[in-house]
Amino acid sequence: MSELTLQAKELDAADALAPVRSRFLLDDVVYLDGNSLGALPAHVPDRIADVVRREWGELRIRSWEESGWWTAPERIGDRIAPLVGAAPGQVVVGDSTSVNVFKAVVAAARMAGEERTEILVDATTFPTDGYIAESAARLTGRTLRAVTPAEVPHALGPRTAAVLLNHVDYRTGRLHDLPSLTAAIHAAGALAVWDLCHSAGALPVGLDAHGVDLAVGCTYKYLNGGPGSPAFLYVRRELQPRFDSPLPGWNSHAEPFGMQPSYDPAPGAVRGRVGTPDILSMLSLEAALEVWEGVGIDAVRAKSLALTDFFLSCVAHYAGDRVESVTPTAHGERGSQVSLRCENAGDVMKRLIEAGVVGDFRPPDVLRFGFTPLYTSFAEAERAARVLGAVLG
Template identity: 80%
Template sequence: MSETTTTNTTGSATTTEALRERALKLDAADPLADRRELFALDDGVYLDGNSLGALPAHVPARVQDVLTRQWGELRIRSWEESGWWTAPERIGDRIAPLVGAAAGQIVVGDSTSVNVFKAVVAAARIAGEGRDEILVDATTFPTDGYIAASAARLTGHRIVPVAPADVPAALGPRTAVVLLNQVDYRSGRLHDLPGLTAAVHAAGAVAVWDLCHSAGALPVGLDEHGVDLAVGCTYKYLNGGPGSPAYLYVAERHQAAFDSPLPGWNSHADPFGMTPDYAPVDGSARGRVGTPDIVSMLTLEAALDAWDGVEVDAVRAKSLALTDFFLECVEAYVPAGRVTSVTPAAHAERGSQVALRCDDAESVMRRLIERGIVGDLRRPDVLRFGFTPLYVGFADAERAARVLAEVLAETAGA
């Protein structure tokens, strides 16, 4: 991975004034600027939406209705009268346009980890006999690797860790499944979903993508690029709330062959028949397992209202402009040599976060948070700043870079 060390060009009052003025002009021209008022934010700068999205301000009232009227008054009747039973597919169809999928291919429920397990095992079964390798992104979020290893033990496959760029060379006649993250959670590097999916298919294997750090931040194009299966969380850029349910995408062409390793009563063709033998329902509902987590699920449904009328292409354009501007401000403000960007400079290789390698990162992030600049870190030395275009503005980016420079100047030589 190439790295670019930032340099302090001037750091002068003139530079600061010019960057602040540019930020104000960019915010004034931002077509998504009005979305910010939909969220419950304080006067700080929240750059950790790639871990937990901000609360859409209308959600508490909607959840109150779920608790007091739907549960408190209607009680069991809400499974039908309030649409509880159909929520996993209904909310899946709300998410579908945000990841480039047609309706009927996404079901919401369970955690990302559980959905990774379902997807990898089902993919191995779809791939068929004679293929015994599961290629796993060697840089993946740890849980994906843990789950894939367990799935491999269950299905008699072996795990082959490989860097995403090396996947084409690692593919072969024994490859059954390839599990990849679209965006690296540490560095923010965006991997080539179209090209890698095509390479996987050319080798006769099944592609499974983790969209946790891309859905809601950039166009994904699941249908357009022929992705087989995908999973993702909803509490980051989709702002569904802490622990909000994840989702599972099963391409329509694979739904009849989708053999879930967790065949629960919710995915039975006759769920209330209570028969001893399992018969799977048709469609994406095959990804359901047990009783849905209704309160969290309906919280997510309410949160998705913030996306009404928003085009993902506009989100992507603002994301790239924000991260470009933040990096420019860091270069102008931060003392020379104090941070190194590990986020790719090329737009085609960048997600919606900026990761800066920094000595004493834990202490620096703690001081930033004390001053109202909320990011996070990945030990031992990476500061992460997530840019959620629905509520982060250019003035936020300028302020975050300026406070970062102040903190680093104060800690120089400490």
């Protein structure tokens, strides 16, 4: 047994989260792509079968009330809230991340007022945020400017309406400084909109504590909600009365079954709803969130950093200088993934997958390995690095 194998064994033995792995259905593949699609929680199949056969098949229309379908978006939002540091009543689930980015950026621009004519967006963002922010700017008569997160403090000014930033960079895994960037944005009188796709469920976010204005996040990555499970929208409580949605669907009406011709928005997080929620995807997410029972986000963060530290050590040992990490080594700047740059990265990832190590490839040259502390072991981190070394030859 090599020294690293032994070390992995010891780390796993000391890992308080190790038993949580049994809450998932896994096999002997090393699955390091939970930052793209989380693994299947073990109890979800039975829950979904019940939703389909009994709630839909037997109760049918009655389930909107009797099975709690109608209130699922805000109920599940409240289940996610503590994982992102939000008190109840501020998070609602529904629609895709892109649609929620649209709601958030348009609403933020409107709250900022007409005289603030510019929206800033993270130039290194996952593309959809940039495309949607451009549309939001166009429709609200603002201009959009792309700047790197580091440039944000200098780009802010009296014309800035809102800033859309990613908490963790999807490509490099860099964690941005949410507290200080939010403070800088507020100092300029603008609104901070955070995209938490790569941080929700992976590390503490502290939305309330840091006074974030609006946030959106993905639920099928570190929250394991299933393929395309609906995203979430956070609107800080004090801003909710001024949240003026560009998608004022009937689900956000104060009296949705009153069938009123005029729109009267509901109070609270419900105002972020739009149309009929996709119940199967939504209740899969709700069931998936049960794996968090008794698990604190701080413990998850501690294990995440230990896992990525250990993986980086193993990579240094097995792959040496044939790869270059683009993920920051400083803990305060690292999300829950490690991104490695290498030659022929697309081909390398194919061979890794064939060898039972699943990460993903992001053009032009990045291998991404996501670490989900709920189910990833140190032994897997070591094995992944070892296989990578072998694949690189």
